[in-house]
Amino acid sequence: MKVKKYKHADLERKRSMFFQIGLIVALAASLAAFEWSTEEVLVPEDLAGQIDPYEEDLILPENIKLEEKQPQPVQPQKILEPIIKETNNNDPNAGEMNFSSEDWPEVPVDIPELPDEPVEDNSVYIFVERMPEPPGGMKGLMKYFAENIRFPVICAELGIEGRVYVGFVVDKDGSVTDVKVLRSPDANLSKEAIRVVQNMPAWKPGRQGGKPVKVSYTVPVNFKLQ
Template structure:
């Protein structure tokens, strides 16, 4: 048996109307709640009748201080000095030299300027580079024989290379020896000492003439 709804009592048809009525009612209630003013049982409060117990604050007048007196300006006294003033001095001549026409005078001698100091140029690359006498192998053998491993570096286990820079002069002497990159712990100083005490080299030559040449060599420190 099929159930049928009575169209007269079908509330689904009026759902939109009920929704709009409820929405309007809610909106009116919200507006009324915001517009409602509550003053309590006593009504309006007259703020003019409140008795205050605040202490009267006395206004302290501002003390007027007179301005300091202006500084006294002392003008310098200008004394007029006459432009032409005769100064009487008793000047006596102390020159008592007789000069004859036959007398001759020598021209003054001035010190001659010193010649400019010639600074020899230190080269890096030349036609014939300097070499140790006996070759590089002999030089490194001398370095290994003379070098003493520093105790501090040995205790700390420090190993590495110390790069030593030096200049070979025209006579083959090793000069201006210095460590430019080291490992510390006494190794730098030991490498410089050994290079300074190294034997002479064959000097470098440029166009057949001996010249100064700057070189850099590594000195290796390695624990055995």
């Protein structure tokens, strides 16, 4: 069976090209070998025949002197002189003398202790030495409710009545703040109770340690049909 080869893999077709490349390389190497030479040592005419250029230890004649390195003179170093600033008579700071803290003796100084600043008490108390009071006492409070409560019409038509418990805070100046309903039978009654409590006149503030403080308070607002 004859083995078939592809044309691009057949090296027999390229034998002549390989032979030419090898011949060119051989000729180039031969020319380089003929052109190769060593460097010549040039010897002055007056020393020709006296010095062997390939001798390791050369003996120089007496008329040839080696150059000796002259010692360089030592340059003197510059001495830095202090710069003296001339005094200007027009300078406003002229003539001033600066003293450091070391020039003065230490003198003990008594610093008086300042009293502590009073800390404002913004706590809300439930019970204090002296509880807040409404104008006219509890009787005046009941009279105020009786004169200012407006029974909601819808509650009157539906027959809704009852007692609404309202919580609030009597501030240091006696004003009523943070009004909120704690318990109520109807939302319409709650709105009316809040309106009446918010419009109350200022109370006498509660006191703790002789100072006015904030006190939480609760009052019942009674809604009853006649």
